[in-house]
Structure formats: C-alpha cells, structure tokens
Amino acid sequence: MILDKNIIAEHNDQLLADHKRRFDFLAADIPNVEAVLDKLVAFNIAIPSWALGTGGTRFGRFSGGGEPRSLEEKIDDVGLLHALNRSSNSISLHIPWDIPGNTAAIIEHAKQHGLHFDAVNSNTFQDQPNQALSYKHGSLHHTDKGVRQLAIDHNIEVIKYGEALGSKALSVWLADGSSFPGQINMRNAFNNTHESLQAIYDALPEDWKVLIEYKPYEPYFYSTTIGDWGQSYLLASKLGKKATTLVDLGHHLPNTNIEQIVALLLSEGKLGGFHFNDSKYGDDDLTTGSINPYKLFLIFNELVEGLDAKGINHATGLSWMIDESHNIKDPLEDLLMAVEAIKISYAQALIVDTPALKAAQAENDVVVAEGLLQHAYRTDVRALVAEARLRAGAALNPVKLYRDAAVRSTLIGERGANTVATGL
Amino acid sequence: MILDKNIIAEHNDQLLADHKRRFDFLAADIPNVEAVLDKLVAFNIAIPSWALGTGGTRFGRFSGGGEPRSLEEKIDDVGLLHALNRSSNSISLHIPWDIPGNTAAIIEHAKQHGLHFDAVNSNTFQDQPNQALSYKHGSLHHTDKGVRQLAIDHNIEVIKYGEALGSKALSVWLADGSSFPGQINMRNAFNNTHESLQAIYDALPEDWKVLIEYKPYEPYFYSTTIGDWGQSYLLASKLGKKATTLVDLGHHLPNTNIEQIVALLLSEGKLGGFHFNDSKYGDDDLTTGSINPYKLFLIFNELVEGLDAKGINHATGLSWMIDESHNIKDPLEDLLMAVEAIKISYAQALIVDTPALKAAQAENDVVVAEGLLQHAYRTDVRALVAEARLRAGAALNPVKLYRDAAVRSTLIGERGANTVATGL
Amino acid sequence: MILDKNIIAEHNDQLLADHKRRFDFLAADIPNVEAVLDKLVAFNIAIPSWALGTGGTRFGRFSGGGEPRSLEEKIDDVGLLHALNRSSNSISLHIPWDIPGNTAAIIEHAKQHGLHFDAVNSNTFQDQPNQALSYKHGSLHHTDKGVRQLAIDHNIEVIKYGEALGSKALSVWLADGSSFPGQINMRNAFNNTHESLQAIYDALPEDWKVLIEYKPYEPYFYSTTIGDWGQSYLLASKLGKKATTLVDLGHHLPNTNIEQIVALLLSEGKLGGFHFNDSKYGDDDLTTGSINPYKLFLIFNELVEGLDAKGINHATGLSWMIDESHNIKDPLEDLLMAVEAIKISYAQALIVDTPALKAAQAENDVVVAEGLLQHAYRTDVRALVAEARLRAGAALNPVKLYRDAAVRSTLIGERGANTVATGL
C-alpha cells in the first residue's frame, strides 16, 4: 500500500484552518520560530525493522494482522510511516532476520519511499538453525574461542551487508551475561568481550561507527557483561574513536538519572546514539514518552544543550532510533505516537530560553532555572511539530489519517490476517 | 527411567561415614534434633509440571535434551526427583498444557512414584488455537462479559480436572493488566475481577482452596489488576474463607520486605501458599536461594514462628511449590538445588532459639535478637538436611547421584535430544 | 508582612492583557470552561506548618533567613501564600512543634488571613526533653505497654488541640519499625499498633477522621510497621468508618503504580487524603510535580474519575495537603510552585474527555484511550489556573509578585537572617 499524496493534501486541507490558528498563537511566543521549524523538519528517527510486527513477552504473543512478510514489506511499512510524518527517513535492519537478497533492488525499493539504511544490527543472542556452536552461554564474552570467533565473523558479515546497503554504523547489543553467582569469571568475560570487539572494530570501514549498547539484565539475571554506561564507555575508549556508546532508554536500573549519563557521554565525545522507548519497571519497551514524558524532555534538553556546545548538527550528529515492542497497539500507530512524542520533546528543548537558564544557573537561582525548563515543557508545542510536518509534506495528524485511510485493514487485505513478522 | 533403590543405597554407603561425622558434630548443638528431623522429613515441596523443561525469555530459548514429551513423562521426572530427595511428593499441573486423558491411569502412574497432585493452575494469559475470544486485553478483568465468562468457564474446567486427580486447590495467576495509562479503568477492572472470581469461588468444592497470586508487572507494563498482596488480600477477604493469597517470591517491587507480608498474611489467616524462586531484578525465576539466601531464611523464620503461634502443621498447613524457569541449568538439577536451599532455610529456622529471641525482643536488645537469627543462619545445617533425606530413604547427595547415575544422558537416550516440554 | 490588595491588583493589571489573550485561546477548546473554573477556584491545598522553614537532611541544613519564629508567624506565612494564590486556605499543625497557647487568639489570627485549621499531626518519632519513656524503639507498636500508652495519650492530646482549633482530622504517621532482622516480632508489632490505634480511634470525635499514613522505610531501614497501603487499609478497615488511609506520594517503593492504589482506596471508601510532594529516589520531599508531572496528572485523573463516580465533592471530599522539605529553594516560593503544579494537574484531569475515554476503554482501543489522556496533559492549562486565581482575587503570577514585592527580604528584615523554624 502506498499513501497517495492527494490523500495527505485532502487531510491537511480539512485541518488547516484550525491548525493555522493554533500555530499562530504559539508562534507569537517563540522568537526564533523559523529556525526551530527548520530543525524539526530536519530531524528524523530511524525505524527498526523488528518493530513493525506485534511484539510479545515470554508469556505469549497476540499477533495482529497484516504484518510484513518480507524485507520489502517492512520497507513498505516504514515508507507508509514516512509518508505520514516525514520524520522517519531510514530503516535499521537486523541480521539474520533481514538478510537482503538483491541488494540493488532493495536499495532502489527503499529509495522510492525516500528511505535509506540506518545502523545494521547483529544478533548473537539466539541460535540459528544448524548453527555449529551455541550462544547459550554468550557470544563475544564466551570462554570458548570458537564461539567468540563465530560471533565475530557474524558481526563482520553484518558490516558487509551494511556496506552494500549504504549503512554507516553497526549496533552491537550483547545479551552475554550470567544468571548465577560463580557461573562466569566476570573479569575474563569483560576482557574477552574487549578482544572480540577489537576484531570487529578492526574490520569496520573508516567512515563507520560501532555503537556499543549496554543493559543491566535480561535475558541473563545475575550479571550482564556490558551492563551499564561505564562498561560501554570503557570498551569504547579502549577501542578508539569509531567506537561509541548507544543509550537504550529502557536499559537502566530503577531511578537512574539517564539525562546525566547522556550529558556526560556527549561531553566526552562518546555518545553514539539512542534507542528510544519508555518503561515503568524494566526493559518494558513501551511507546516512547508514554510513561514519563518529562524525563524524555530532560534528555532532549541535555542533548540540545550539549550538541550546541560542541557545534554538532542535531539531525546528523547522533544515531536516532526507536526500539520498542508493540504488544498491545497496532505497531504502525505505536510508531507514529513514538515519533510524535520524540519531536514534541525535541521542540520543547529547542524553545528553552538558554541565556536566561545559564544566568540563573550561574547565580544558583534554582526556582528560576527550574521554572525555565518547566515553562518550555508546559508549552503546548504540538502545533509547532504539526507545522514542521506540514512544511515537509506530511500529514497534520498522522494517526487520524492512518485510521481514516484504513491502512491496517488494507494491509490485512494485501498480506492476510495471520502473518507474523520476525522480531521478539 | 526409574532410579533403582540399590543405586541409592550404594551411593549412601559411600558417603555415610563422612556424613555421620558431620551430622554428629552438628547434632550435639541442637537440643531437639529428633523433632527437627521429623519436621524436615515431613516437609515436601511440590514440583510444577512446567518447570521440567528448559525455560526461556522473550529473546530466545536454548533447549536442552531429554525433556518430557507427555504428562506421563513429566510425572516420571518428578518421580526421579522424589526418589533422589524424598522431598517432592506431588506435582502441580497447568491446564491446558497438561490435560490428563485417562485420569485413573495418570493417578496410578503418579502413585507408583509415590506422588499425588498438588494445586491445579489455570491459564488465561495465552490464547489457545481456535479460541473464540482473545485474552489479549485480559481475562477475568475484561470489559467484555463474554471474555470473562470464557475465563470463568476455563477455571471451572480446571477445577473439574483437579477434582478427578485428587487435587485440593486452584491456583489463579492473572496476567490481566494494562501497558499504557488510560488503557483500562482500573476500578472497573478490579471489580470485574472480583465478580469473576466469585463465580469461580462458587464452583469450588467445600474442601478446596483458591490461591490468588499477585504480581506487579509483566506481561503488562503499566498496571496489573492483582498487583500486590493488598489487592490479593482484598479479593480473598471479599470472597470468603476458601480464598487465600499465594506469594510468589519473584513478584515484588525492588526492596520489598516479603517476610513482613508473609507474617501479616499468616496472622490474618489469609496466607495460602508459595511459589518459590529467587531473583535479583524482577520476576527472574532463578533457582530458589541462589541470589539472597538470607532473605529465604528470614521468610522461613516468619513462617515457623507464625505457624507455631497458630498451631498449624508446617508440612500441610500451606501450599509449598517451586516456580522457576530453568534457562541455563539442567531443569532437574536446578530443582534439586532449589529443594535443598528451601530445606536448608527451613532447618535454620527450626533451630532458632525462640525463647531467647522473644526475651531479647521484649527488652529491645537488638544486638542479641539479631545475633540469634544470625547464629541459626550461620550454622551449617546441610548434614541435618542430609540426615532427614537418609531417614526418608533418599540420597545423601542428590545432585552427585544424579550425575553419577547419568540421568540426563539416559533421558536423552529415551526421549531424544530435541524434545521441548510445554511451558515458558 | 501582609500583602496589600492594591499590590495584587496592580500586578494583575500589568499582566491582564496577555493573560486574557491566552485564556481566550484556551477557553475556546474547553466546552465546560466555567464549571472547570468553579472547581479550580474551590480547590484548596493545606500548608503544613513545618514546611515554612528550610529543611535539611541528616548531612546538614542550610538555613535561609526570615523563617517564622512562632505559630503566629507560621500563620502569617500561610496567609501570604493564600493572598498570592487563594489556593491554600488552611494550615496543618504539628504537635508538639506548634502548641497553640491562646487558642481563641490563634483562631482569630488565622481568620484574619482567611485561614482555618486542617488535620492536626502527632509526633511520636522524636523524644521531647524530659520525656519519661523513649520512642527509640517505636511508639504505638512498642513492646512496652507504658510507651504505647504515652504515645496514645499524646495522640489524644493532639486531638484536643485540634478540637479547640476547629480541625476535623488527625494525621498519624508512625516511624515505628525495625532496622535489623529479628529486632521485632512483626506480627506483634502490627497487633500492638492496631490496639493502640483503637484507643485513639475511640477518643475521636464523631465528625472527625483519622488518617493513617504508610511508608516503606526511613527512619528504620528493615521494616516499617505500617509500611504500605495494604497495611494501612487493613488497620483502617479494622478500626471503622472514621479511619482512612493517607497517601504520601513519596512513601512508596521504586516503580509503584500510585494511581492504582489511589483508585482502589477511593473505590473501597478508604482514601482519606494526600501528602503531596515529588521524588526520584525515596522520600525525597521535593516540590510536587518537579520530577514526574505526568504521574501527578495520572493520579488526579483517577481522583476526578473516582470522586465523580461516587458523587463526592472534589474540594471537600478528601484532605489535600503538601508535605515537602525545602532544602534548596525559598520555602514560600517552593510552596507556590507546588500548589501551581497541583492545580495544573487537577485542571488537566478536569478537561479529559470522559465519555470518549469510556467508549475507547470499552472497545479496548488503547491508542485512542491513551491519546485522550495525553491530549489533556499536553494542553497548556496555565491560563486556566491563572484565570481561577484572578477570579478568586489572587495574583496572576504568584512567584513573580512574591519576588517583585520583595517578600523574603521584608521577612528577613522583620524576623532576622538567622531564624530557624521548627521542622526537619
């Protein structure tokens, strides 16, 4: 299914008058509104190929219908999203779930949707059929050199796929850990991981980055070998300048101040990118911004402040990606909501009165400093984000149009009601 | 595979001298050692049918070999465990994973292993093939009366299976909850749950109990309708005297004082039973006692004190069951370790100097009171637990004998290397 | 210091045009805007007498200046707040920190500020000079009947003070707990607490409520005898209809779903009132709404929905009170910010499209249901709250006026720079 431009235009026409009224009211309060809009238009968030189907937990999975059955159909889904919001111009692949057969055709297929290929992701947390050695006890950290080499080779293969597609980064999330005290020697596991990553790093093209993700627990429940930002940072700094840390918002212990980690990694030149989602308890993989939207804003506030301090381009300086599991909602609606929440937070961060904030901080005027953040956050910036969409040729209200255009039922018609996409 | 009695006898003969030395040393310090041994011999922990295969997480499952392919083989596995430690004389079934075909034959099969049937468990967190309505949005709490009725009917069917097998309790764990603010009306969901449970309660035979489990999150990640002990207690007290609360050790928020909950429920006459496991982060379902054995001891300390205060028989007064997911270890070895850890904690609780403790508490002599608990806990009671096994006709060292007798490889030979048992 | 009405009028005149523009824009979107405004005007939050000075932690206290030196000056401070925002028409006293000498004069003093007396609070977590017995090991839960009686007598004395002042509720927060396993018998402690509370309950005037607060830890660090909502509920239901539960937002374990507790207590007729604050880690006692404003909104969403379902008046049906520790900010500014955050959340909850929400919930349309809450929350309702203030005769921007009128420096001039108010 492809969303006709006329459908979007018609949708916008109906909503335009009301939108205009809201935007004008809002714009009157924002001194640099055009600059803010430019940044919002330029800001895109990559969609992971594995988030296009219904997710599940270990207790079960309630599949929806019309899920993509192939890489081409995954690209089509991201194309639909991008047509609706013009904010997701790339797709992030996961190998071996998404092995591209005819690379040239796949690139061309993506290009027709205005899409390119974001970071490629390796998978060493599952065994593939007929795999010679098992990842049951880990991959890059394994005691057995043979298993480590298998995982290294797989990562290098993923880089090769990425190069063919024009990707510029490898994301490495390692499940490697232990579930019981004594199970592993944690020092050796860390050093093995370093050595394995070095081999992968050495195979990385010059203009690539490797993004090292961290996570405190799950699927192992006693230790994880790359368990927190400090461990990821340590590896990234040992490896060299192409290695950076990837922050998945759900991969933290309770009460962690994530925005401080973000500020620090950015300051040290080691922040590589994000996996956006939200959570209340653990790695819940809920829609970004659905549980604690103020936290999301505070993270963007650090990002905007920190990127500007270093003169880094907001849109291209880091890898921005969603990583969610859509167990309950229609995956495409969920992704539209996530992108909306991200752009709202970004817009709020863009309208913070930075000079006033710096002055208040310099005087330790806590009430004024906090009040400036609260003012930006309490401002209803939805019309600003909508205006950016309008200017980019997207829909004023993507979820509404998605429903009005009966996208899901069309997809079910095309693909069937019982398709199950690869993913968790 | 059935473990010959001679094998056990031979194993014990080899270890007996050393055991005797250790037991005698220990017994000299325990005034009422025979009474303690009697209690240890009488204490059995039920094995859940779903814990006999390799468990997994949403990220994958690394199956072992020789997993039971049928209810009969599950009973055989529990029979093996019981032969090894004489501490697990019952099995807890899960419907529809374990629908007994020929009930009389199943009962007879179990009896040959010295086993009976513990609480039966219903399952309304997964859809079965061709199910008319879906549990995607819950079961007993559902907005749709039809779905609630389906779940009620299923629970009543489970009771029927249980009655046929001689079970005396129904365990209800409800996944029902929500993943996003606004998704459900929490008050209505609670009241619907109450109404549904009432219908199930009314179908309960007079000599049965219904055990209401609680859990704060997973598989839903914003709210769970029976989320904590207070909610379970509230439902149980509304329903009546046959309804009690089931405590699963992994179903608590970080830092919860579980032993206080246990003491209070017991005092109020509403503690029904346990699902034993251990965890560091969430519902990790690790081997009981593997992460925080002192906590397990403190729970047993409250249990022994509270049961004695009420004159309730330790072995039969509550439902004792393991509920773990064996992702990494051989499931049977894992269960042997869990039972051992439970009995060690129970033995330590039995040797607490209760009169001295009461006296110290009365005087608020914190150092002495705490010291008495620490003394019992620091005592190495393994020889006591082993002696109880010896007297019951079991093995002095069950894990060692399990390995020496090559049980797993025999099971693989009998059942194949690629069997996958039902469960998570 | 008393804020002249002309000063407020002048302040409002300056801001009126801009306010009008914002309010009109907003009002156009709210169908029942007048009804919402009436509710906002009627809604008051009590100020605790102990929150008017600079708070501290165990590590130290950095006192500000001009802190109230007497009960009269505390009333003056609340009078100032009420003049600024017309949203805090009562003060909550803490005995023995605030023993009223001449009751009639105190009542008259308060009346001149338009204030009355909210719940009175007892204190059995500190020893007073020359106290016969110590609360070191607890009060109402103590093993020593003499200590329990001392604490009972104190609570009854607090009720007497409250009666004289026209208060209608007693708030009981018990520190009682233990710091080490074995220190106390938790069952006995609970039963002692019940018995002691019964004695206090029996002394309660017919038209009074007793509010039973719960808290998981601090100042004891192993167990707290009234540690969670379930324990408070259990006591309140044993005591009778005058006994209810008080929810302090900071008194929960990590990740607790507080709004679910609120919904359930309200549904069961056992929610008595609130202590508002915010926190990231524990009982941090930060400004309400400063860490997770969406959570505050979700709580108000349950409150509005639940109170309406029972036909209870929002303003008078529950006890609304702030309980914060102002370690860093000027206490009066902090309280103004807290009241603003509460009223914003309340306003957002009032504009939720309830019929649409119910319909979406009935159909399990998660995206629409959640979207309705997000829409209300993302709406910038500050002009609505300001309009309610304007209509009540208060300042459009209380913090700005507080600063413009140099309130703090005036208070320092009147009271001195080194005064230290009673409190934590």
Next chain:
Amino acid sequence: MILDKNIIAEHNDQLLADHKRRFDFLAADIPNVEAVLDKLVAFNIAIPSWALGTGGTRFGRFSGGGEPRSLEEKIDDVGLLHALNRSSNSISLHIPWDIPGNTAAIIEHAKQHGLHFDAVNSNTFQDQPNQALSYKHGSLHHTDKGVRQLAIDHNIEVIKYGEALGSKALSVWLADGSSFPGQINMRNAFNNTHESLQAIYDALPEDWKVLIEYKPYEPYFYSTTIGDWGQSYLLASKLGKKATTLVDLGHHLPNTNIEQIVALLLSEGKLGGFHFNDSKYGDDDLTTGSINPYKLFLIFNELVEGLDAKGINHATGLSWMIDESHNIKDPLEDLLMAVEAIKISYAQALIVDTPALKAAQAENDVVVAEGLLQHAYRTDVRALVAEARLRAGAALNPVKLYRDAAVRSTLIGERGANTVATGL
C-alpha cells in the same frame, strides 16, 4: 577504659575447649588452613571516627551514653575494639570533626593502642561556623570559583593533617549535586569537579592515594555530580595513577551488581578501597552483613580472586574501612558485629576451591560452579575467624566479652550519660 589482657585471657580460657572442638572439626576440611589463618590475622578494617557515637536520621537521633567527647576518647574506643578483636588497627579521621591539636601526642596515644591513622576524610557538605562562603550549592563542582577554591584549600589542609599523622590517603566524598532539573549544568559541574580535584591531586604527596567516592543521591535528590562508579572511574583515570575509586556498599541504585563493579575496577587498576555497611533501601548505613550476607561474600570472592590474579597483598593492597550509622545499636557492639561479618565473608572467600571453580567455568558447568561458591558460603567458618582472633591475642567472642566486662556502663561512668559524639 582499657581492657586488661588478663580479662581477655580469662574469657578465652572459658571458651577454649568448645572453640577447639569446633575449630578442629572445621580445619579438617580446609587444606590450606594455616595460610588462611595467616591471611585472616593480617586483615584489618579501619574504624571511622564518626561511627563511634549514636547516629541519626533527619527525623531524630536517640543518643546513647558514654560517647567519646574528644579525639583522644575516639582513639580509646577504637583501641577497645582492637583489643577485643585485633582486626581494627587504624582509625580514619574526619576533618573538621577531628582536628588533631597536638599531633605528636595524638600519634603516641594511638600507638599505645596499637593503632595508626588510615585515610583522612574531608568535609565539604556542611558549612562550618563563620565560613566565608556556603556549600549550600556544592563545593568542588560549584559555579563560583571562590567556593571551589575554599573546598580545594580545605582538602589540601586535610592532607596536611593526614601527613602529620602518618596517613597515606585522602578520601573525598562530595555531596555536590542538584535537587531539581535545570538547577545545574551537569557537564560544567563535572568539569569543574575535575579541575578542582586536579588541584587537590597536585598537592598530594607522592606516596598518597586519593580515593574518590561515588553516590547516586542524598543529600541532593535529582543528580549527584559523582554519582556512579563510571563517573568516579572517569575522574580517576583523568587525574592519574594516584587517583582511585572508593566503593561504599550503600551507594548504589536498587539491584546493582556491586561485585561486578568491584571486579572491573580491580582489573583496571582503579579500585582504591571500601566503605563497608549494608542496606535494604538506600544508603541505610546498617551493620555490614546484616541484610544480604551472601552479597558481601560475593564481593569478597571477587576481591580475593582479583587481588590474587594481580599478585596484590590482601591486607595492604586496598583501603578497608567501615562506614555505618549506628542509630539503634550500641556503636561499639555494632562495629564488632560488622568486623565479624566482614571477616566471615573474607574467610569464606578464602576457602573457595579456585581450581575447581575455574575448571567448571571453562566448561560452563553452571551447577558445579555455583555449587562451589555455595559450599564455601554455607560452611560455618566462625571457628576459623575465632581462631585467627585467638592467635592474634584477641577475644574468642568479642561481643560477649564486651558485655561481660560491662564496657558501656564503664564508659558512661567515665564520660557521662548524655555525651554526643560528632558525626551524623
């Protein structure tokens, strides 16, 4: 009060026969028992001067009697402890709470008790009377260079005191942080801290270490500038080889795997030392080993394994210190219990069958590997620790002797019942 050697000898005589029986039984199982005993004898844990009085929380403090009134009396108290257990041969001072007047006399006084001076601690989390500038908004991270310099100068002064006393390390715990979003610029705060620490580092004698402590929250409740091990590590690695990380067991978010942090810091050469205590919720500062003794053992298991792997002497390679707040127990009894728990954990770690563990880990035999740790932990090593005390000339049962000798009442007689030592 000084404990006469005869009293100890008499005490030991009474307990010796029973001790001998227990030790012999235990020793039979430990191949290298003499080597283990040597290590236990050599292992000392420093006592902080501020832990000798009754601690408190922000809610109050219930002082005991006979608390030390001067530095000399604090040294006397540590002398008493050391006489009782010969395991605490040093005292850690806190400036300005413990400014030594006549240094030579103080050193001599300590020497008479067999004590020397461990790490000196600076204090920039409280303002001292007449302090020119305030630490209300931090010290080394402050926006005001003047405040930073004040704190730098203070730390350098502390080093000078330490040099005079023969100390070899400076412990820096910074409260510096923020309680509200926006209050500080976290990047600048970190960089200011780095710059300030550099100035202190430059003033450090060549043979000194600076130990950089981290803590996630309290007394500030939004961010702490040195909040986790990663931040401490980052600063320590920027500063140079004299800078290391100090791990306080209570300074972690819920569920943190502390032993993994310890293993990693040790491996990277950046582990400087410990502050021992235990906790259930936050920085509870409870007696070491009182809440989760298995965790303490697992930490020592990593320490022994990691120190041996690097060939570092256990006793002298790191700084070992207790840091607790004794709110409920007699401080001296509490410290004796803490030292006992530490030595028990250390002894258990020393008897782990390392070659067997390495073999099991190499084969990923989880059951055997974990079982080896559990075996060491379940072994009752108290007689081993007691034997080490006996050989060192200390008491077999220090707490018993402390009580039998009526130490506390003697101290009250000497110092009075209402003394309050400096500290929290």
